[in-house]
Amino acid sequence: MDKKLLDAAMAGDTAVLKDLIAEDPLVLNRALVSCVSETPLQGALMLVHLAFVTELLSCNPELAFELDSHGSTPLHVAVAKGHP
Secondary structure, X not given: OOHHHHHHHHHOOHHHHHHHHHHOOOHHHHHHHHOOXXXXXXXXXXXXXXXXXXXXXXXXXXXXXXXXXXXXXHHHHHHHOOOO
16 A cells, blocks of 8 residues: 555545545555555544545545455444444
């Protein structure tokens, strides 16, 4: 995953996310192809950055269906963090 995208997800920085998407509209698609352990959505969910999660899903709803390396969906992560 792109380091800038990962850093934005870990910080919950929606402004950086929007800038990254403006610079490269396919940045989220590339993140899905290159993800080894988790998607940016799952990382943001684990850290409970809900505004970032909302922005990610509005930009790319397909992220909601991506599995991590453990076979978990973002919904699994959200529920595990107490946010069904």
